[in-house]
Amino acid sequence: MATIKDIARALGLSASTVSRALAGHARIPEATRARVQASAEELGYAPNRAAQSLVGGRSSGFAGLVLTDPGYGREDSYLGDYIQGLGQGLAEGGVDMFLAAIPQGQSELSVIRNIVTSRRADGLVLGRTSEVDPRVDYLMSTGFPFVTHGRVLSDAFSYNWVDTDGTAAFGAAFDLLYALGHRRFALLTIDEPMTFRHHRTQGVVQAIERRADPEVTLTYATAPRYDPARRQQVVQDLLLRRPRPTAVIALFDSLALTVLQVAESLSLSVPDDLSVTGYDNISSAAMARPGLTTFDSDTYSSARETGRMLIARIKEPDAECRSLLIPPKLVLRASHGPAPAHRTTTRTMQQGGRP
Amino acid sequence: MATIKDIARALGLSASTVSRALAGHARIPEATRARVQASAEELGYAPNRAAQSLVGGRSSGFAGLVLTDPGYGREDSYLGDYIQGLGQGLAEGGVDMFLAAIPQGQSELSVIRNIVTSRRADGLVLGRTSEVDPRVDYLMSTGFPFVTHGRVLSDAFSYNWVDTDGTAAFGAAFDLLYALGHRRFALLTIDEPMTFRHHRTQGVVQAIERRADPEVTLTYATAPRYDPARRQQVVQDLLLRRPRPTAVIALFDSLALTVLQVAESLSLSVPDDLSVTGYDNISSAAMARPGLTTFDSDTYSSARETGRMLIARIKEPDAECRSLLIPPKLVLRASHGPAPAHRTTTRTMQQGGRP
DNA sequence: CGCGTCTGCGCAAACGTTTGCGCAAGATTT
DNA sequence: AAATCTTGCGCAAACGTTTGCGCAGACGCG
Numbered sequence: 001m002a003t004i005k006d007i008a009r010a011l012g013l014s015a016s017t018v019s020r021a022l023a024g025h026a027r028i029p030e031a032t033r034a035r036v037q038a039s040a041e042e043l044g045y046a047p048n049r050a051a052q053s054l055v056g057g058r059s060s061g062f063a064g065l066v067l068t069d070p071g072y073g074r075e076d077s078y079l080g081d082y083i084q085g086l087g088q089g090l091a092e093g094g095v096d097m098f099l100a101a102i103p104q105g106q107s108e109l110s111v112i113r114n115i116v117t118s119r120r121a122d123g124l125v126l127g128r129t130s131e132v133d134p135r136v137d138y139l140m141s142t143g144f145p146f147v148t149h150g151r152v153l154s155d156a157f158s159y160n161w162v163d164t165d166g167t168a169a170f171g172a173a174f175d176l177l178y179a180l181g182h183r184r185f186a187l188l189t190i191d192e193p194m195t196f197r198h199h200r201t202q203g204v205v206q207a208i209e210r211r212a213d214p215e216v217t218l219t220y221a222t223a224p225r226y227d228p229a230r231r232q233q234v235v236q237d238l239l240l241r242r243p244r245p246t247a248v249i250a251l252f253d254s255l256a257l258t259v260l261q262v263a264e265s266l267s268l269s270v271p272d273d274l275s276v277t278g279y280d281n282i283s284s285a286a287m288a289r290p291g292l293t294t295f296d297s298d299t300y301s302s303a304r305e306t307g308r309m310l311i312a313r314i315k316e317p318d319a320e321c322r323s324l325l326i327p328p329k330l331v332l333r334a335s336h337g338p339a340p341a342h343r344t345t346t347r348t349m350q351q352g353g354r355p
Numbered sequence: 356m357a358t359i360k361d362i363a364r365a366l367g368l369s370a371s372t373v374s375r376a377l378a379g380h381a382r383i384p385e386a387t388r389a390r391v392q393a394s395a396e397e398l399g400y401a402p403n404r405a406a407q408s409l410v411g412g413r414s415s416g417f418a419g420l421v422l423t424d425p426g427y428g429r430e431d432s433y434l435g436d437y438i439q440g441l442g443q444g445l446a447e448g449g450v451d452m453f454l455a456a457i458p459q460g461q462s463e464l465s466v467i468r469n470i471v472t473s474r475r476a477d478g479l480v481l482g483r484t485s486e487v488d489p490r491v492d493y494l495m496s497t498g499f500p501f502v503t504h505g506r507v508l509s510d511a512f513s514y515n516w517v518d519t520d521g522t523a524a525f526g527a528a529f530d531l532l533y534a535l536g537h538r539r540f541a542l543l544t545i546d547e548p549m550t551f552r553h554h555r556t557q558g559v560v561q562a563i564e565r566r567a568d569p570e571v572t573l574t575y576a577t578a579p580r581y582d583p584a585r586r587q588q589v590v591q592d593l594l595l596r597r598p599r600p601t602a603v604i605a606l607f608d609s610l611a612l613t614v615l616q617v618a619e620s621l622s623l624s625v626p627d628d629l630s631v632t633g634y635d636n637i638s639s640a641a642m643a644r645p646g647l648t649t650f651d652s653d654t655y656s657s658a659r660e661t662g663r664m665l666i667a668r669i670k671e672p673d674a675e676c677r678s679l680l681i682p683p684k685l686v687l688r689a690s691h692g693p694a695p696a697h698r699t700t701t702r703t704m705q706q707g708g709r710p
Numbered sequence: 711c712g713c714g715t716c717t718g719c720g721c722a723a724a725c726g727t728t729t730g731c732g733c734a735a736g737a738t739t740t
Numbered sequence: 741a742a743a744t745c746t747t748g749c750g751c752a753a754a755c756g757t758t759t760g761c762g763c764a765g766a767c768g769c770g
Contacts, residue, residue: 001472003726014750019728027748046473050414051726053405054755061475062453067442073435074655076638080434084425087456096475097454098417101442117356118401120416120451257642283431287612289644300429358756369720374758382718406756409725 002043010039022047053119063090063310064098064121066135068108068128071226075254076282078299082149085300086125089307095122095314097307109134116144123314125149125306129161131193145313147306151195151323158321160313162306164297165327166196166279170203170249172330173277173295177247178207181339182275183215186238186245188255191222200251200279219245223255231255235262239274246274246339253278253285256292260335271337281331291333302326357398365394377402408474418445418665419453419476421490423463423483426581430609431637433654437504440655441480444662450477450669452662464489471499478669480504480661484516486548500668502661506550506678513676515668517661519652520682521551521634525558525604527685528632528650532602533562536694537630538570541593541600543610546577555606555634574600578610586610590617594629601629601694608633608640611647615690626692636686646688657681 004022008015013036021028021036039045053059065086073079087097098121102108112135115121122145126135129150139146140157147160174185187204189197208216221238223231235258238245250256256278263270270276270290278285281296305324312319359377363370368391376383376391394400408414420441428434442452453476457463467490470476477500481490484505494501495512502515532540542559544552563571576593578586590613593600605611611633618625625631625645633640636651660679667674 005726015727016729016751017749019726020749023728027746029748032748044468044472046469048409048726049473049475050405050408051755052728054403054409054726054757055728057755059405067439070439070443072439074432074439076432076435077429078435079438080428080432083434083438083454084422084427084429084456087422087454088425088458091456091458097456099438099442099452099454101439101446101452103443103446113399114401117399118404120404260642284639284642287615287639288642360756370757371721371759372719374756375719378758382716384718387718403756406725407758409727409756410758412725 002040002045003048004045006043007036007039007045010043011035057119058314059119059122061094061096062098062121063095063123063125063307063314064100064115065125065127066100066108066112066115067102069102072128076280076284078280078282081299082127082303085303086307089304090311092308093311093315095307095311109138112138116142123147123310125310129195131195131198133195143317145310145317147310147313149303149306151199153195153198160309160321160323162302162309162324162326163196163199164295164302165325166200167203167206169279169295169297169328169330170200171207172203173249174204174207176330177249177275177277177336177339178211178213178216180275180337182247183213183217183339184243184245184247185216185218186221186248187218188221188223188235188238188248188250188259190225190251190255192225197251204249217245223258228258231258232262235259236266239263239266239268244274247336248274248276250276250278253280253282253292253294256294256335257284257288260288260290260292270335273340275336275339277336279328285331286333288335290335293333293336294331295328296331297326297328357395357400358403359400361398362391362394362400365398366390412474413669414474414477416449416451417453417476418450418478418480418662418669419455419470420480420482421455421463421467421470422457424457427483431635431639433635433637436654437482437658440658441662444659445666447663448666448670450662450666464493467493471497478502478665480665484550486550486553488550498672500665500672502665502668504658504661506554508550508553515664515676515678517657517664517679517681518551518554519650519657520680521555522558522561524634524650524652524683524685525555526562527558528604529559529562531685532604532630532632532691532694533566533568533571535630535692537602538568538572538694539598539600539602540571540573541576541603542573543576543578543590543593543603543605543614545580545606545610547580552606559604572600578613583613586613587617590614591621594618594621594623599629602691603629603631605631605633608635608637608647608649611649611690612639612643615643615645615647625690628695630691630694632691634683640686641688643690645690648688648691649686650683651686652681652683 004015004018008018018036021033049061090097100111102111124146126148129148129152131153133152136152149162151161151163221234223234239262248259250259256276259276260270263274268274278292278294281294285292285294309322359370359373363373373391376388404416445452455466457466479501481501481503484503484507486508488507491507504517506516506518576589578589594617603614605614611631614631615625618629623629633647633649636649640647640649
């Protein structure tokens with residue numbers, strides 16, 4: 001309600017002086033600044049963001065995350081963690097978070113374009129990056145500040161990104177299972193060209209190449225992202241394949257949990273018949289029985305870093321582009337174990353294997 | 356980049372006419388409007404929100420959700436569902452969603468005050484309402500449009516709210532368990548005066564009164580909201596109590612899941628020794644073994660309704676206050692069953708009870 | 711034909727803030 | 741004592757949009 005002019009009037013000053021005092025300008029003496037500060041406090045003054053924005057040419061205090069689609073992040077705690085982290089990271093710099101939903105019938109790209117041209121935000125965070133990503137291309141072409149969570153495949157241009165090191169993690173997953181005697185692997189992926197799919201796949205492919213063990217086999221299974229029934233079908237087909245893989249490396253936890261469910265319905269014991277690993281450490285992973293062995297990339301913290309990086313970018317648009325590759329932590333639970341013995345198929349002997 | 360003046364110049368019109376044409380004013384002929392529309396399209400014009408906001412006195416297109424604290428909604432899919440739903444509801448009305456995090460060392464109330472005075476949003480959504488809620492009092496006093504998700508206890512004033520019918524649900528939970536022979540009940544609650552705690556508690560208390568069965572006992576256990584270790588301790592104390600309750604009604608899923616975990620660590624079988632119910636149907640509830648019997652209040656849809664209601668409120672601030680009480684759906688899973696027989700304590704006889 | 715009404719549009723003010731420029735009075739230097 | 745610099749502050753323009761008022765021309769009516 002109170003404006004800068006109210007303060008000016010109350011103190012017998014001009015609006016300019018008040019503005020400068022509030023901003024901490026050099027030519028304003030400490031005494032005046034204190035008076036202004038006190039009066040502002042007393043009148044409950046808060047600057048009108050719209051006005052600041054208008055004169056400054058920028059939106060003054062909003063940075064956005066575009067929700068790629070209504071299903072995004074709803075599988076588990078992921079989006080909640082991410083938003084809380086991003087919110088904290090942005091709040092540290094006094095920037096508010098703005099979330100753009102995609103209205104029915106609009107494309108994400110058109111929403112982004114609209115945000116840029118209407119100056120509704122100073123910067124943007126992009127999630128779910130795909131191998132070639134038109135959103136990145138567009139934002140690069142406009143010079144609008146942005147940070148991606150995840151990367152695109154091309155190194156042709158440089159931009160700010162934060163990502164988790166899926167390659168390292170999936171290499172480690174393979175090594176863990178290989179050491180436990182597994183040789184028949186399956187990689188459960190999705191049918192969308194997300195960049196993380198590429199990196200994680202590379203992780204196990206490279207690990208296999210390093211071993212150079214001719215006994216190792218890797219079969220791929222590709223599940224749809226959003227259709228639970230078809231997803232289950234894909235997993236079931238995989239588990240019914242002969243010879244059955246002994247270890248399923250899933251691209252992320254919700255796929256791994258589907259494996260757990262299907263295995264249960266097929267009366268397969270995890271980990272005695274089948275080892276399963278995931279990625280993300282969503283909260284269901286801890287609740288599932290057996291608990292899911294997975295990787296924790298600390299969504300909250302990496303989102304906070306993303307926020308900080310975006311603020312830095314907004315403040316200094318010409319600075320060198322930074323990137324952050326976060327190594328996830330292996331979370332050992334009960335969904336993995338020694339490979340079932342090759343020679344015998346009697347399951348009853350293996351009871352109570354792992355504590 | 357393009358402004359209204361660019362369109363005006365290109366068409367030989369004045370800015371006022373362009374503005375009116377875009378807004379669909381009555382005195383502008385169809386022909387002119389079409390020309391303006393075309394030119395706007397061609398120039399990639401999007402109105403500068405800050406300018407609109409400044410002249411309109413409102414923020415023009417932002418409605419906010421205040422994240423009550425960094426832990427809020429991170430236990431599971433709740434916040435993700437909520438945000439996606441709210442975003443959709445607001446997007447339908449062309450309103451963007453703005454999320455305010457609480458910076459270190461600030462109170463939620465001060466953040467809200469700041470939003471109101473700086474006109475950063477046109478309306479606010481409040482979650483996690485407590486029995487008496489200073490945020491509601493403050494917003495009522497300012498006349499700022501808001502909708503709460505959850506209620507306050509007092510009927511003294513009227514405001515817009517959306518809530519789930521916890522009283523009905525917890526009554527139903529009691530009836531379900533009572534019919535299965537349970538008589539020793541425990542209600543697992545939290546140590547914070549949230550309004551939903553009151554309503555849900557009332558649900559079982561009233562159901563007990565309706566039965567008027569002197570055999571029924573109800574013990575309360577109160578867990579801390581955020582300290583997992585102490586929460587486990589409280590649950591363990593409860594399950595070690597003699598005589599042990601045969602049915603634990605938990606205030607929400609994450610508490611119920613704690614019961615499941617502690618029961619497992621105590622080698623108690625759920626549901627043979629103990630029945631457990633929750634509320635919310637978070638995704639972990641389906642993954643837990645046994646699956647958690649709970650109530651689904653369709654977070655996504657109720658959040659969308661909240662968004663719609665807020666938009667209505669913003670558009671017509673003087674309209675009658677509306678409210679929406681959503682009956683949740685019972686989701687039957689495997690965490691509840693017949694009460695263990697009173698006379699015998701041999702557990703082995705009860706194997707394979709429920710399919 | 712004279713009067714009133716309607717139509718299509720422009721002028722200018724206003725929203726609250728920032729900021730370049732300028733000015734007077736005092737302080738410092740030469 | 742004159743010249744220069746510094747300090748403390750105000751004037752006014754600008755950001756892009758909306759909107760009340762007004763004006764000229766066209767039109768309708770008697």
